[in-house]
Amino acid sequence: MGLGAVEESFYVIEVELTAAAGAATSTTPAQPIGSYPFLWEELGAYWDDTTGDWQVRISDNGRNHYFSSMEVKVAGMVGIEQKPYELRTPWRFDAGSGIMIEGTNDGAGLDTLFLSFIGKRLPAGAVI
Numbered sequence: 001m002g003l004g005a006v007e008e009s010f011y012v013i014e015v016e017l018t019a020a021a022g023a024a025t026s027t028t029p030a031q032p033i034g035s036y037p038f039l040w041e042e043l044g045a046y047w048d049d050t051t052g053d054w055q056v057r058i059s060d061n062g063r064n065h066y067f068s069s070m071e072v073k074v075a076g077m078v079g080i081e082q083k084p085y086e087l088r089t090p091w092r093f094d095a096g097s098g099i100m101i102e103g104t105n106d107g108a109g110l111d112t113l114f115l116s117f118i119g120k121r122l123p124a125g126a127v128i
Contacts, residue, residue: 011038011121017054018112019105030061030098037122038093044084044116045074052111055104062097071104074113084118095124 013033019025047054055071077085093099105111 008123008126009121011119013038013099013117015099015101015115015117016112017056017101017103017115018110019103020110021051021105021108024102024104026102027098027100030100032098033062033093033095034121035095036124037095037126038117038119039122040087040091040093040117040119042084042086042118043077044082044118045078045113046116047074047113048107048111051107051109052105052113053107054111054113055106056113056115057102059100060091060093060097061100062094067091071102074115084116090119092122 013031015027015031017025017027045054054074056074057066057068057071059066099117101115103113105113
């Protein structure tokens with residue numbers, strides 16, 4: 001494989017948000033996708049179960065596309081187990097775009113939310 005080539009491969013982009021109780025935060029600037037397209041297939045999440053209670057609104061800032069009309073409870077999507085939420089329809093982020101997340105910590109104290117965008121990194125020019 002040459003320097004410019006990328007094979008379709010398993011890939012994870014992790015985004016971290018930290019906020020005090022009742023506070024809102026966002027990824028500013030957006031989390032970059034990088035030089036190759038990314039096919040998002042699953043969403044994993046981790047936070048401190050004892051104090052955390054997060055809601056988020058995710059968007060693709062390259063296409064100005066929101067995945068919900070408002071913030072949604074993370075626990076409602078991924079539950080409290082370690083099984084990621086599987087997207088019914090995978091989403092392709094274009095190279096050079098970014099993942100924007102607006103989040104609110106509805107928990108009892110300072111908390112950090114880790115969101116794992118699980119999918120595949122695609123070769124440049126891949127058609128999905």
